[in-house]
Amino acid sequence: MNFKITLLPGDGIGPEVVGEAVRVLETIAGKYKHSFDFQERLMGGCSIDKYGSSLTDETLADCVASDSVLLGAVGGPKWDDPNAKDRPERGLLALRKGLGVFANLRPVKVHPALVDGSPLKPEKLQGVDILVLRELTGGLYFGFPKGRDVKDGRERAVDTLEYYDYEIKRIMKLAFELAKGRKKKVTSVDKANVLESSRLWRQIATQVGKENPDVELEHVLVDTASMRLITGPAWMDVVVTENMFGDILTDEASVLAGSMGMLPSASLGESTVGLYEPIHGSAPDIAGKGIANPIGTILSTAMMLRHSLKLEAEAASIEKAVDAVITAGARTADIGGKLSTRQMADEIIKHIGE
Ligand code: IPM
Ligand code: MG
Numbered sequence: 001m002n003f004k005i006t007l008l009p010g011d012g013i014g015p016e017v018v019g020e021a022v023r024v025l026e027t028i029a030g031k032y033k034h035s036f037d038f039q040e041r042l043m044g045g046c047s048i049d050k051y052g053s054s055l056t057d058e059t060l061a062d063c064v065a066s067d068s069v070l071l072g073a074v075g076g077p078k079w080d081d082p083n084a085k086d087r088p089e090r091g092l093l094a095l096r097k098g099l100g101v102f103a104n105l106r107p108v109k110v111h112p113a114l115v116d117g118s119p120l121k122p123e124k125l126q127g128v129d130i131l132v133l134r135e136l137t138g139g140l141y142f143g144f145p146k147g148r149d150v151k152d153g154r155e156r157a158v159d160t161l162e163y164y165d166y167e168i169k170r171i172m173k174l175a176f177e178l179a180k181g182r183k184k185k186v187t188s189v190d191k192a193n194v195l196e197s198s199r200l201w202r203q204i205a206t207q208v209g210k211e212n213p214d215v216e217l218e219h220v221l222v223d224t225a226s227m228r229l230i231t232g233p234a235w236m237d238v239v240v241t242e243n244m245f246g247d248i249l250t251d252e253a254s255v256l257a258g259s260m261g262m263l264p265s266a267s268l269g270e271s272t273v274g275l276y277e278p279i280h281g282s283a284p285d286i287a288g289k290g291i292a293n294p295i296g297t298i299l300s301t302a303m304m305l306r307h308s309l310k311l312e313a314e315a316a317s318i319e320k321a322v323d324a325v326i327t328a329g330a331r332t333a334d335i336g337g338k339l340s341t342r343q344m345a346d347e348i349i350k351h352i353g354e
Contacts, residue, residue, distance in 0.1 A: 002035045003309055006066040008043040008059075008095075011079075011088060012282025013292035013341075014072020020294040020345035021070060021301045024352070028305070028314050031353040039066070043095065044074030044088035044282075054091025060098045068308035069099070069275045070301060073282035097137050101267035101275050103171050104134040104246065105178075105303070108253045108263060111326050117258030117335050120230065127234045128256055131182065133175050134246025136267055138167045139197070141243050163197045163242065165204060172208040174268075175240035176215050182237055185216045189225045189241035189249065201242060222249070229253055254279060259334040261293030264300035266307050274308040276300040286333075290340045293332040295322055298348060321351035 007022065009015035022038060029036050041059045048054050054074070063069045074088040108130040115122045143160030150156065172188070179186045188205040190198035202219055209217035220228070222245045228235065229252050241249065254260040260280040267275040278296030286292055299322060306315035325347040331337020332344050339347070 001309075001311075002037065003067040004037045004039065004065075005304075006063045006069045007038055007040045008063075008069060008071040009040065010044040010072040010074040010282065011046055011076050012073050012284045012287040013280075014044075014074070014282055016072075016287075016290060016292050016341050017278060017294045017297040018070060018072040020341055021297040023345055024298050024318060024349060025301055027349045027352050028311075028318065031317075032311070032314050034311070034314075043071070043091050045076055045079040047091060048079060048086055048088065052086070054086050054088050055094045055098075060095065063095065063099060063275075064273060066273065068273055068304050069095075070297075070304065071095075071275060071277035072297065073278070073280065075282045076284040076287075093141060096267060096275065097142065099267070099273055099275055100137065100269035100271060102135060102137045102167065103174050103268045104136040105266045105268065105307075106132040106134060106246075106250045106253070106263065106279055108132065108250075108257055110257055111262075111323065113326050113329070114258035114262070114335060118256055120233075120256060124231075124233065125256060130233065130236045130253060130256075131178060131238050132246060132250050132253060133171060133178070133238065133240040134250060135163075135167065135171050135240075135242045136246075137243075137269075138163050139243035161195065161197050161242075161244075163200060165200065168201050168204040169208065171240060172205055175238050176208055176212040179215045179238040180212075184214060185237045186218070187225070187236055187239045188217065188219050189222050189239060189245055190219065191222050191245075192219070193221060197242070205240070225249060226252060229256070250279060259293060261296050261332065261334045262299075263296050264298075264303050266300065266303040268307060272308055274304060276304040276308075290342060291333050292341050293334045294341050294345050295332075295348075298322060298345065317353055318348070321348045321354070324351045324354075 009018040110128045143162035190201045192198040192202045263279045302315040302318035305311040330347045
């Protein structure tokens with residue numbers, strides 16, 4: 001089959017890890033007789049430099065018109081001026097909104113061979129297999145009013161945490177659906193003891209829970225959830241939460257896996273065009289050195305094959321290959337080894353289709 005994939009390598013280590021993920025996809029194409037038509041575009045800081053905008057209308061249109069989008073990372077010190085009128089991160093948010101990808105799936109699994117790389121005690125990591133669903137196109141990131149002004153002679157800044165019922169409902173439904181293919185348990189995370197938006201969140205979670213009696217639903221406050229991720233992560237399975245809480249909790253959860261460099265993500269909406277990206281950032285301190293861990297991006301391509309292109313066997317073969325190389329001791333610097341980005345990808349490619 002033939003698929004059109006837009007590549008947005010972005011900034012920092014983005015181009016290095018996306019480059020290796022593309023080699024993995026080319027290997028899949030060869031072994032399973034598919035053809036991937038890659039088109040590369042600028043997004044983030046590199047796009048500000050070239051076009052004066054972190055995401056141009058043309059690039060967004062190209063993304064919408066493709067089968068799926070693979071993103072590296074955006075941002076860096078060069079574009080960090082708080083007074084700048086555009087920022088690399090704005091491009092990413094506009095892309096998520098423009099693609100309508102409201103559900104960000106961030107799976108966190110701990111490979112047994114990497115247990116020692118986590119700061120948690122090994123016994124706490126037994127059986128950790130969490131799927132965080134982060135709401136991605138609402139909440140504090142997008143609500144209005146937003147901005148700065150001077151009120152009563154004082155400088156003021158405002159962000160708005162806003163959710164509509166339908167925004168909560170659609171991600172909640174997806175959480176229950178995904179839970180049915182797993183341990184049939186949904187943990188809905190909110191701050192219902194303080195926030196009105198969280199009380200609506202909890203109300204809708206309860207409603208959708210009633211429609212799915214075969215799935216156990218629990219409500220956990222976000223502060224408690226952040227503590228339990230460290231004290232007892234194995235009790236969590238599908239975790240569903242609003243945008244900002246999900247941003248924070250997934251960085252915390254990534255520590256369990258030994259390194260952020262290991263973790264993939266998929267952002268899905270009503271359309272089949274998904275956005276796939278590692279959860280790590282642009283890591284400007286190591287950019288250009290060829291030492292970044294490509295696994296988060298490579299596993300993101302596996303999620304792309306599964307969710308957007310419906311190629312389950314191909315997705316599983318990438319995941320198996322990653323599993324095998326980690327078991328065999330292949331390590332980039334972030335997980336205590338010396339392999340370069342390219343060498344790690346080479347190891348994975350050797351195991352594909354075995
Ligand atoms: C993430 C990142 C982004 C976010 C930034 C880069 C805007 O932290 O994908 O988790 O906050 O969503
Ligand atoms: Mg984040």
